[in-house]
Amino acid sequence: MGRISLRSVGLGLAAPVGALVFALLVCGVILSITGHQPFDVAEDMIGSLERPRTVANSLNSATTYYLSAVAVAIGFKMRLFNIGVDGQYRLAAMLAAALAGASFMESLPSVLRILMTILAAMLVGAIWSGIAGFLKVTRGVSEVISTIMLNAIATALVAFLLNPDRLAVTVAGSNNIGTAPITEGGQVPGIPYSGSSSDVFGLIVLAAVVGVAYWFMLNRTRFGFDLKATGESESAAVASGVNVKKMVLASMLLSGAVAGLVGMPQLLGASHSYSLDFPAGLGFTGIAIALLGRNHPIGMAFAAFLWGALDQTSNVLDLSGVPKEIVVIMQGVIVLSVVIAYELVRRYKLRLEQRDVGRALGTTKTPEEVQA
Amino acid sequence: MNVAVRTGTVHALVGENGAGKSTLMKILYGMQRPDEGTISIDGTQGDFHTPADAIAVGIGMVHQHFMLADNLTVLENVVLGDEPRGGGGIDFKAARAKIKDISARYGLGVDPDRLVDELGVGERQRVEILKVLFRGARILILDEPTAVLVPQEVDELFGNLRELKAEGLTILFISHKLDEVLSVADDITVMRRGTTVASVAPGDVTARQLAELMVGSALPVPELRESTVTDTPVLEAEGLTVTSPDGRTVLEGMSVTINAGEVLGIAGVEGNGQAELVEALMGIRPLQAGRIALRGEDITKLSTRKRRDAGIGYIPEDRHRQGVLLEATLWENRILGHQTKAPSVRGLLLNRSGARADTQRIVDEYDVRTPNIDVLAGSLSGGNQQKLIVGREMSGNPVLLIASHPTRGVDVGAQAAIWEQIRKARAEQLAVLLISADLDELIGMSDSLAVILRGRLVASYDPKAVTPEELGSAMTGAGDGEES
Numbered sequence: 001m002g003r004i005s006l007r008s009v010g011l012g013l014a015a016p017v018g019a020l021v022f023a024l025l026v027c028g029v030i031l032s033i034t035g036h037q038p039f040d041v042a043e044d045m046i047g048s049l050e051r052p053r054t055v056a057n058s059l060n061s062a063t064t065y066y067l068s069a070v071a072v073a074i075g076f077k078m079r080l081f082n083i084g085v086d087g088q089y090r091l092a093a094m095l096a097a098a099l100a101g102a103s104f105m106e107s108l109p110s111v112l113r114i115l116m117t118i119l120a121a122m123l124v125g126a127i128w129s130g131i132a133g134f135l136k137v138t139r140g141v142s143e144v145i146s147t148i149m150l151n152a153i154a155t156a157l158v159a160f161l162l163n164p165d166r167l168a169v170t171v172a173g174s175n176n177i178g179t180a181p182i183t184e185g186g187q188v189p190g191i192p193y194s195g196s197s198s199d200v201f202g203l204i205v206l207a208a209v210v211g212v213a214y215w216f217m218l219n220r221t222r223f224g225f226d227l228k229a230t231g232e233s234e235s236a237a238v239a240s241g242v243n244v245k246k247m248v249l250a251s252m253l254l255s256g257a258v259a260g261l262v263g264m265p266q267l268l269g270a271s272h273s274y275s276l277d278f279p280a281g282l283g284f285t286g287i288a289i290a291l292l293g294r295n296h297p298i299g300m301a302f303a304a305f306l307w308g309a310l311d312q313t314s315n316v317l318d319l320s321g322v323p324k325e326i327v328v329i330m331q332g333v334i335v336l337s338v339v340i341a342y343e344l345v346r347r348y349k350l351r352l353e354q355r356d357v358g359r360a361l362g363t364t365k366t367p368e369e370v371q372a
Numbered sequence: 373m374n375v376a377v378r379t380g381t382v383h384a385l386v387g388e389n390g391a392g393k394s395t396l397m398k399i400l401y402g403m404q405r406p407d408e409g410t411i412s413i414d415g416t417q418g419d420f421h422t423p424a425d426a427i428a429v430g431i432g433m434v435h436q437h438f439m440l441a442d443n444l445t446v447l448e449n450v451v452l453g454d455e456p457r458g459g460g461g462i463d464f465k466a467a468r469a470k471i472k473d474i475s476a477r478y479g480l481g482v483d484p485d486r487l488v489d490e491l492g493v494g495e496r497q498r499v500e501i502l503k504v505l506f507r508g509a510r511i512l513i514l515d516e517p518t519a520v521l522v523p524q525e526v527d528e529l530f531g532n533l534r535e536l537k538a539e540g541l542t543i544l545f546i547s548h549k550l551d552e553v554l555s556v557a558d559d560i561t562v563m564r565r566g567t568t569v570a571s572v573a574p575g576d577v578t579a580r581q582l583a584e585l586m587v588g589s590a591l592p593v594p595e596l597r598e599s600t601v602t603d604t605p606v607l608e609a610e611g612l613t614v615t616s617p618d619g620r621t622v623l624e625g626m627s628v629t630i631n632a633g634e635v636l637g638i639a640g641v642e643g644n645g646q647a648e649l650v651e652a653l654m655g656i657r658p659l660q661a662g663r664i665a666l667r668g669e670d671i672t673k674l675s676t677r678k679r680r681d682a683g684i685g686y687i688p689e690d691r692h693r694q695g696v697l698l699e700a701t702l703w704e705n706r707i708l709g710h711q712t713k714a715p716s717v718r719g720l721l722l723n724r725s726g727a728r729a730d731t732q733r734i735v736d737e738y739d740v741r742t743p744n745i746d747v748l749a750g751s752l753s754g755g756n757q758q759k760l761i762v763g764r765e766m767s768g769n770p771v772l773l774i775a776s777h778p779t780r781g782v783d784v785g786a787q788a789a790i791w792e793q794i795r796k797a798r799a800e801q802l803a804v805l806l807i808s809a810d811l812d813e814l815i816g817m818s819d820s821l822a823v824i825l826r827g828r829l830v831a832s833y834d835p836k837a838v839t840p841e842e843l844g845s846a847m848t849g850a851g852d853g854e855e856s
Contacts (some may be wrong), residue, residue: 222711222720229708232697238656239686239710241677314472351404354751358395359407360743361565 002356015345016292019338020241027330028071036322044320045313049099052195054312059193061308064279065093065202066301068286070214071125071259073295075143075204077218078231078251084132084147085259086124086283087154093263094158094179096121097274099168101180113186118206119263125260126253133252137245143252151283162276178275186266203265205367210258215297251372259283288335294342307331373567375510377559379414382533382543384553387563388755388783393546398562400544401433402426413511432504433513438496440488447471447484450503457533467506474505479535479689494525496797498532511542516781518552530556546588550579562586562849587785594791594816596798600633601819605668606772606803607653614663614827615647622648624827626662630799633796636755637818637835639811641847645827646807650776653805654686655679667771681712687761688806689777691754693759698750702742703731703751706764713768715767720811724750734763739789755782762790767799773797774802779813825849 028038048054077084078347082088099105100117108116132150135141156310162168168177190199218224230247238244263274264281271278289307293300314327373392377383387393400411400498411418413429420426423433440449447468456463457472471484471600480498488496497517504512518526518537533556534542547553553560554574562570570585577585607630614623623645640646651657653664653698655676666674666682674682686709688694696705706727707716715726731745738759742752749757762778775794779787794804794817809812814821814835821833823846831846 017630200405220721220724222717222722225704225707225711225722229697229702232699233693235693236695236697236708238676239688240711241656241680242711243675243677329460350748350750354395355404357743357751358392359564361741 001198005351006272010282011345011349012299013296015341016294016303019292019341020099020336021063023330023333026333027326030329031322032324034323040320041317041322041326044316048313049309052193053197054315055202056193056198058305058308058312059312060081060198060201061266062206062301062304063201064262064282065285065289066207066305067210067258067265068282069289069300069304070210070297070349071255071262071295072234072283072286072290073293073300074214074227074251074255074258076231076268076295078100078227078247079234080248080251080286082129082132082147082252082255082259083287084129084150084154084283085142085255085262085286086254086281087147087151088118088128088259089121089262089283089346090158090280091128091154092121092124093267093278094161094167094259095124096264097179097182098161100182100186101178108185110185112212114188114268116263117182117186117268121260121264121270122257126257129252129256129259130249133249133256134169136252137249149309162274163294167277171273176275176277178271178273178278181273182231182268186268187272188265190269200271201265206261210261211297211301214258216230218297223250230315237243240302260319262286288331291335292338323359373409373563375561376566377542377544379542379559380537380540381530382537382545382556384545384547384557384560385563386546386548386550386553386560386582386586388548388785391586391783392566393562393563394753395514395566397515397544397546399432400426401431401513407694427507427509430508430510431513432507432509432511434497434500434504434515434517436515436517438500438751440496440499442487442489444488446475446482446488446491446499446502448487449499450484450506454507470506471502473674474502478505478539480532484704492525494521494528497521497525497529501536509541511544511545512536515546516548517549518549526552545595550582554579554582562587564636570827583784584700586783591645594813596635596795596819599819600799600801602632602634602667602801604632606632606634606666607805608668609653610663612652612664613648613660614645614652615660616648621660623652626827626829628805628822628829630803630805632771632803633798634803635743635798635806635817636823637806637808637814637821638829639808639814639821639843639847640824642809643728644824644847645825646776648827649824650686650689650774650805650807655772656685677712680709683771684768685765685768685773687765687773687775687778689780691757691761696749699748700759702735702740702745702747702749702752703728705760706734707729709764710768734760734767738763738793740785755786756784759786759789762793766793769802771801771803773802775804776807778806778811779808805856811843815840815843823847 013019031041033040048139055160060172069091071085072082096117099120100113105113128150129147132143132146133148136143162177164170164177167179168176170179188202190202193200218228226242226247230242230244263278266279267274285307289300289303293303310327311329314324317324317326373396385393385396387452399406402423402425407826417540417609418429421676427563447464450471451462451467456467458466468484470511471482474480475482480502482498482502485680488499491499492600501512512810517529521529536543545553545557557574560574560582561568561570562572562582564586607628609626610629612623612626616622626649638646648657654658659672663670671682680686687790692698697708707722710716714728717723728745734740735742735745740756740759740763742756749760765773779790782790798804806814806817815838818835820834821838822829823831823843833843
């Protein structure tokens, strides 16, 4: 038993580690061709990771990436592609920010304010993804198409609402506009990181809770079983009594609710207002991380941190004149190669197991069978 | 295990599911590597790492499940992966000529320009054979080639095999349909649990003796003991009408009643509404009209899950599609279809230890051959998957079992076990709807028999008095059974 689980862990790591090594090689080659020293670049990046500030910032990026990845993974487990995490979190963050910054909230206790903000974000995210789920269930519209379109609509809607006539105010001393700033009672304090000028988002705890809840839902609950079964074989799930339409709707709502959380660490921990420069595109990063982390709660945590660290350490490259884009190339190569690597490992594993089964059965002969 | 195949013969490899036939075949075709031992072709030792190595020495394989692209023509399918080059592109002309030549030489009758989508099952199989011949195979491995064919197609296939043999090709034929093996093979090797147990010539043995060699004990016969039929109806279905998505009526006003302790067998040529009947009863397919009651309670409007909760067990006809999750472990598969019932769940949570313990019980009671319950269902042989499904569907004391081809693709040993379990449950007042293509099974295992034709029940028979021939002609619409 111990041997087998060791083997499965080894096989589980083989694909991401292999993809990472391959991506490093590709980037090394590209750097050499463009006249840079790959080892110097690597040294610079690793060196910058020794600075506490870079680590704190990496953790902060990882927090948002992780939430985004979980939102995507919930869909992936059902073979649903929620491409719309991006629009879901932006709309959710904006509306939640408007609520959190509203003047009537100031009289409420801090915990209640924060909870209300977070719940509002989840609700908005769920409604936005729910539209896609509803269309799929009732009209058979592909969720890929509808979520992409909803992303565009969300962009327009945010632009419409983020206007001084409606939900926005001009940010003092700049051309920027944003929702009314959230006063201190509505903010989530950061966790100081020794030696770093920037704190770690307090809502990193929320990401951890979401990760545990995701794991628990998938592995310990009936709902999670139905979800995985539908993803593995819809026809078998139907025969077992799963109502696939209900599952599609439920998982889209759940995915959207988690997507609503994506903007929260940044909003409540740093920006305190949804303005024009609020980070965008996190939903797409989530897709990459869910792929790299194989929809696994722990795998995605590592993937999210890797992504965050790559982003943050790339800042030093400007100093040495190396284009930062090399990191984007690396991230792209990792995702592409990991998808292939996972499939290879999956097939290899299946073959190994079939051989094990064969061997185990071949050696269970009873005496009378041998003499027959 | 040892096997020697003579050139220019049809060599049959028989054995129960899980005896190691598929593994041996995969080794021969380079899909898997042997831990020990060697393979020699015409005296030279081969070392196959991939199927390409096997193809290079002239071994070709025809898979049980066809690997053809429906939207391509026969020609395109045949050259796929082995395209003859010429003039900067694919030399379709040369390929077409070669296909026609092969087709004519071995009497395959394959037209290279037809779309695979238009071909019947038998024709598709000939395309598969042509595909391996096109790659220059001299040794053909056929994995249960008759499993998907109707009797006439089987005869045609055997005709083709004889022609191939006459041209000096060697054929390794894997099957567990013994009468077929006896009619076509020159030599027979029997496998059991990973070793060769006997090599016999078809003239020296009967199908029965061969089967007994395969299982290593006397053969089971499908038969019921004394009648256990009561007059308490369990399933009452009236006027079931189902239309297919394209508007055809596939089930028309069908009424079925099964009493406690009764096995109702449905005979029919495949595609006459059996699948629709089963799926309508399970709530998978919507009803156009009709009413279904289980133990007097109307379940017409209930979901599949609620019907299962009410006590319906379901053995689907296609286990890979509907019966198991191939990439989930055995104990997870134990939960499938029983997501609402103890011992698999506790409230809204899964009960892992309960499910695992009960999986172990099924593995022991139903002789599912597996090293442990943590292997993926997909790595078990088909028969063992089926035993797991039967065991699962029998648990939780169902009142009605809907069994579609419960022993299809299952070896004799597992077949006997499954029959025995159905008999036992029947004695405990289980009502069973049995659908099968195996007429002996239908006649032997049913308390009453009905024939389905074009979506209607056209005749009913007393299984004690009917012969397979009579049933057969009723199934094709030529019979004169008493109208029901």
